[in-house]
Amino acid sequence: MSQINTVRGPIDSAELGRTYMHEHVFVLTPDVQQNYPDEWGSEDERVADAVTKLRALAGQGVRTIVDPTVVGLGRYIPRIQRVAEQLPELNIVAATGLYTYDDVPFFFHYRGPALDAIVGAEVPDPMVDMFVKDIEVGIADTGVRAGLLKCAIDHQGLTPGVERVMRAVAKAHRRTGVPITVHTHPGSEAGLHVRRVMCDEEGVRPDRIVLGHSGDSTDVEHLTSLAEAGFVLGMDRFGINLETTFEARADTLVEMCRRGFAGQMVLSQDASCYIDWIDPNLMAALPQWHYLHIENDVLPYVRERGVTEKMITEMLVEVPRRYFENVDTY
Template sequence: MAQSSPVQTARGPVEAAGLGRVLMHEHVFVLTADVQSNYPSEWGDEDERVADAVRRLRELPSAGISTIVDVTVIGQGRNIARIKRIAEQVPELNIVVATGIYTFDAVPMFFWQRARETMTEFFVRDITEGVTDTGIKAGMLKCAVDEKGLTEGVERVLRAVARAHVATGGTPITIHTHAAGKHGPAIVAVLKAEGVDLSRVVLGHSGDAVRDPDYLAAMADTGLTLGMDRFGIDHFATFTERSDLVVEMCRRGYAHRMVLAHDTCCYIDWFGPGRLDDLKDWHYLHVSQDVLPYLREHDVAGADIDAMLVANPARILAG
């Protein structure tokens, strides 16, 4: 019988059985690195930002969450040294970090004129050797296919991520998607062509497709896992719509093909002051405090909840 691989976290490898309940698509900080380095007053005091993140993350274990996957990559201000500092102060929570590139259109200029293998080599290095000198190895690959679909640049990143997955023996992949665009079939075609194990791929933001469970069922039937991972972002769909979609997919027998999360963070600089004040439930505790009770009240079995929060994440992360 094949053995699962340990899952790499910000405090070292953890066996699958030690992951507990997992939120599969979160962030700690989402930042514009060039702006932050040139206008540090926007960021403010580093120690205060870190202390705020530590305070927020310490609330998760008491809410039943043992692990989060921080899917922050290049293009979102990834800083693994900062994550290491935070993780050391929250030892009761596992933080899996990611490698990859977040772009909706063109390849970042750094990679544009370099050999196509460069991106894959960078990702593989993060997975096998660790990120910079932190000693922390990435446990997830990340890319994005948004409204524009598979542009030349987006496809190049997707293929680089797929090749890093293959080269490292199946490192899991999560893909930010634009649910309304229904780019899933095109994504699957590329992944299959590159030899990716679809059982270790999460089709992120699938929960935005609240009016199209048939599309999600077709995607899940390929072997992908559906990321129902934007709870609290009511700009795209309401709490009830998102929750009812999960209820319906469980009714159809797809609990084994879903994971849950919020896609939230402690701080994001992509929006001006006050722009997100109306998202009162966009925080790390929303799934535990509000979503799970709703699912139970609507006859989602405990085994299905365990599948979405425990068994499926362990299968994806550990193999």
């Protein structure tokens, strides 16, 4: 058993229980929210709404959510602390890292490796120390320590900025041992870039990495190859059915279970209490995109098609526990 950092403090891995491995509380654009606060409205009402929605999730037996909201997604831990304090029945694991599909933020343009050519020597990346501080000391002055690392690669591919963040996350992992989740784009086989950079070149074990959004793909041969390489597959966007269907997502999960990979998959919905990236009118086109969809709709569907209770427990309890427990020593 291992100690895992949550927003309310460390817990033993045995206390994780049923875990959704990719759920946000808030996804925001801070510059917009700070300058146009009418869009956000009442802070107290937003927090109360989050507590109500997450309490309903806990009422379904979910004990832990992993919230991979990092810089680039509007992470603000004091707000998450207010939510967590009112939900003793639910653990929230916070993340550190940086979310970009292409370039790094301007803050990093003339810091770290960006200066190598100017000074004629290798300059350490300040991101690494920033991420390590979040894990070992705490995020800002909140006292909340991050429990995992997060980066992203989408259809734009392995741009210099994406690669820089990916390597910084890998280095922070090697210093701290906390696991990694990567937003990926399986349609362009982005997981192969993760394998080369993070595993082959930076030395991260594949079983310490969740390849997020693997369930966006129905290419079970590609998913099988990633599972056989040792990665954990994030089947974690149930309810987002604009470019696919409920059945396509669920049938892919069924097939991967049939192939024997229940022990290498985790489930989630990538939902949030509020996300300002999407016009509220568009949310009406996503009626299943909420915290309760897996229990209400996905699990009954896959049970009818041969996914056993043992497999469900593996994906929701055993795989998350192993993911956090298998701490490496480098």
